[in-house]
Amino acid sequence: MYPFERFTHSAKRTLTLAQEEAERSHHSYIGTEHLLLGLLRLDSGRAHDALASLGVGIASVRQAIATVLGRDEHIIIQQIIPTSRVKRVIEIAFEEARRAGSDEVDDGHLLLALVLEGEGIAAHVLLDLGVDREKVVAALGSPKPRLPSIDAQRYRDVMSAFPSGVVVLTAFGEDGRPRGLTASGFSAVSLDPPLALVCVDKTSNTLPSVQHSWGFTANILATGREDIARRMATKLTDKFDGLKWDRPEREIGGPILRHDVAAYAVCALRDTIEAGDHWILIGLVTAGGRFEGVKPMIFQDRSYS
Numbered sequence: 001m002y003p004f005e006r007f008t009h010s011a012k013r014t015l016t017l018a019q020e021e022a023e024r025s026h027h028s029y030i031g032t033e034h035l036l037l038g039l040l041r042l043d044s045g046r047a048h049d050a051l052a053s054l055g056v057g058i059a060s061v062r063q064a065i066a067t068v069l070g071r072d073e074h075i076i077i078q079q080i081i082p083t084s085r086v087k088r089v090i091e092i093a094f095e096e097a098r099r100a101g102s103d104e105v106d107d108g109h110l111l112l113a114l115v116l117e118g119e120g121i122a123a124h125v126l127l128d129l130g131v132d133r134e135k136v137v138a139a140l141g142s143p144k145p146r147l148p149s150i151d152a153q154r155y156r157d158v159m160s161a162f163p164s165g166v167v168v169l170t171a172f173g174e175d176g177r178p179r180g181l182t183a184s185g186f187s188a189v190s191l192d193p194p195l196a197l198v199c200v201d202k203t204s205n206t207l208p209s210v211q212h213s214w215g216f217t218a219n220i221l222a223t224g225r226e227d228i229a230r231r232m233a234t235k236l237t238d239k240f241d242g243l244k245w246d247r248p249e250r251e252i253g254g255p256i257l258r259h260d261v262a263a264y265a266v267c268a269l270r271d272t273i274e275a276g277d278h279w280i281l282i283g284l285v286t287a288g289g290r291f292e293g294v295k296p297m298i299f300q301d302r303s304y305s
Contacts, residue, residue, distance in 0.1 A: 009274045010045040010107040011093075014038040030086055032120030033065045039111055046108030050139035054131050064125040085120050089113045108140050163300040168219040168232045168261075169198055170245075170254030171209035178240045178255045179209040182233040184299050185278075186218055194285040196265055199278045205235055207279065210269060215252035216283060220263045223297045226304040228260055252286055262297075263290040 007015075015030075017038035022030045039047040040058040090105075092113035097105045114122045115133045126136070150158070167186040173179050185199030198218060200207055210216045221229055231239050245255035253266035267283025274280075298305050 006094075006104050008104050008106040010042055010047075011105050011110055013042060014047075014107050014110055017041045032085055032089060032114055032117070032122035033125065035086065035089065035110060036061060036114060036122035036125065037065075039107055042107060046106060046140055047111040048107070050108065050111060050136065050141075053139050054135060056126070056129055056131060060129060061125055064128050065121060068121055068124050068128065085117065089117050089120065092116050111136060112140060160301050163298050166221045166225075166229050166297045166299050166304065167198065168221060168228065168257060169200065169206060169210070170217045170219060170257070171206060171213050171215065172254055173209040174212050178245065179206040180232045180239055180254070181206040182229050186220075189282060195270065195282055196267060196285055197280055197282045199275070199280055202277055202279060209254070210281065213252070213254070214269045215254070215286075216267055216269065216281065217248065217253040217256055218265045218267065218283075219255075219257045219261045220265075221257075221297045222260055222262045222291075223295045223305075225260045225297055228257070229297065229299075229304060248287060250286065261291070262294040264288055 014035065015038065018030050018034040021034040021037040021041075022028075025034075027034070037058065040051060040056070040061060042048045089110070090113070093105045093109040096109045096112050096116070097103075100109075102109075114120065115126060115136045117123065118133070126132070164184045165186065167183045168180050169183050170178060170180040181200065181204050183198050183200060185197075187197055189195035189197050196218065198216070200210075228243070240255065243257065244259050245257050248254075248256060248266045250266075252268045256264050256266070258264070265283075265285045265288040267285050269281060270284045271282040272279050273282070
């Protein structure tokens with residue numbers, strides 16, 4: 001079993017797309033050709049940039065795969081072989097990541113592993129397109145150096161100096177009950193379309209509710225609501241007892257704490273991005289409101305003001 005938690009978001013995305021390609025081809029296995037197609041379907045990344053610079057496009061690869069499979073029966077791989085070959089590609093990707101001093105495997109390591117393994121359909125297809133190992137290595141370039149990071153306590157000290165608003169993120173669970181958490185990582189992203197983001201710890205009990213309802217409400221707390229901020233920062237199951245809240249007009253979003261906020265934004269979940277020990281949730285703002293004269297609460301130096 002490989003530690004897939006050490007795959008970057010783009011590498012995990014590649015594996016998901018490779019599975020889609022296998023299903024699209026009605027294959028009962030995932031082969032190196034599917035991995036290559038998965039890499040080509042990425043919107044960005046080292047592999048995306050390298051393949052683009054080499055003039056390798058998904059249409060030409062699909063055609064070349066059909067040609068290779070139809071031309072040389074010795075290259076056609078039965079069910080068990082591509083599984084073993086892809087496992088070997090993943091092993092090589094981990095080896096290359098370690099060699100580069102990285103704790104994570106990215107899409108560039110997967111592309112490099114495909115050509116280093118050399119015997120899979122993907123490698124044959126790239127050769128047919130005039131792309132050999134040396135060209136791939138050159139196109140990928142040197143991986144980014146592994147940089148030292150600040151220790152956790154020093155990081156907290158630095159970030160605590162930055163004042164921020166306090167948001168209670170809410171959603172409804174599968175049982176229809178309200179869920180909520182306190183977050184300070186909330187920001188506007190785009191005006192057209194209106195997008196906002198919030199950062200949520202991966203261990204949050206509210207995350208499954210956001211994913212279930214495909215939306216959330218960002219309640220920007222009013223000053224003097226420290227008790228609500230602290231309550232929502234816990235993992236208690238009765239956080240909403242005694243609180244007054246309204247349902248959004250649509251099914252999207254979570255409870256609106258109308259009596260305790262300076263403003264609120266109801267969001268439909270647009271995208272999720274993995275970032276360290278948090279998820280970045282990007283939402284399309286579908287409704288919202290601001291209460292004039294109500295000041296928002298500020299969090300700084302680990303205290304509310």
